[in-house]
Amino acid sequence: MHRFHSKSVIARFKIASVLICVKCLLVPAAAFVLGYGLFMNEHLLIFTGLGMAGGVVFLAIAGWIVAARTRCPLCMTPVLAGQRCSKHRKARTVLGSHRLRVALAVVFRGSFYCPYCNEPSALVIRERRR
Numbered sequence: 001m002h003r004f005h006s007k008s009v010i011a012r013f014k015i016a017s018v019l020i021c022v023k024c025l026l027v028p029a030a031a032f033v034l035g036y037g038l039f040m041n042e043h044l045l046i047f048t049g050l051g052m053a054g055g056v057v058f059l060a061i062a063g064w065i066v067a068a069r070t071r072c073p074l075c076m077t078p079v080l081a082g083q084r085c086s087k088h089r090k091a092r093t094v095l096g097s098h099r100l101r102v103a104l105a106v107v108f109r110g111s112f113y114c115p116y117c118n119e120p121s122a123l124v125i126r127e128r129r130r
Helices: 007-040 043-067 098-108
Strands: 002-004 111-113 120-125
Touching: 002 007, 007 043, 007 098, 007 120, 098 111
Parallel strands: 002 120
Antiparallel strands: 111 120
16 A cells, blocks of 8 residues: 655645535535525525535635645556546446545545556555665
């Protein structure tokens, strides 16, 4: 299992993972609130849904910025960024997304499998040789 070289890399992985998970939860919630507000002709719900949609845009931009520097310690490919590289043939998905699988694994397990090299990585600091 591969490990990371600093706490800042681990913090970057956790922040990017939380942003991706919250964005994936907020998209259907915003669509539901906006659709329900339009159906019931409730202006407060419409504005709430539009505010949630604006939050999705903000989270997408913030997640894109942070996720660009979340690299696998072995293959050095950004695992949480939207790369169009070919994935490993045994890489698995959650709801059709490799990034969501990595983000959920980081948040709930503290380790993940890289979708590009399919090697496990733990969110711990590696010890240096002396």
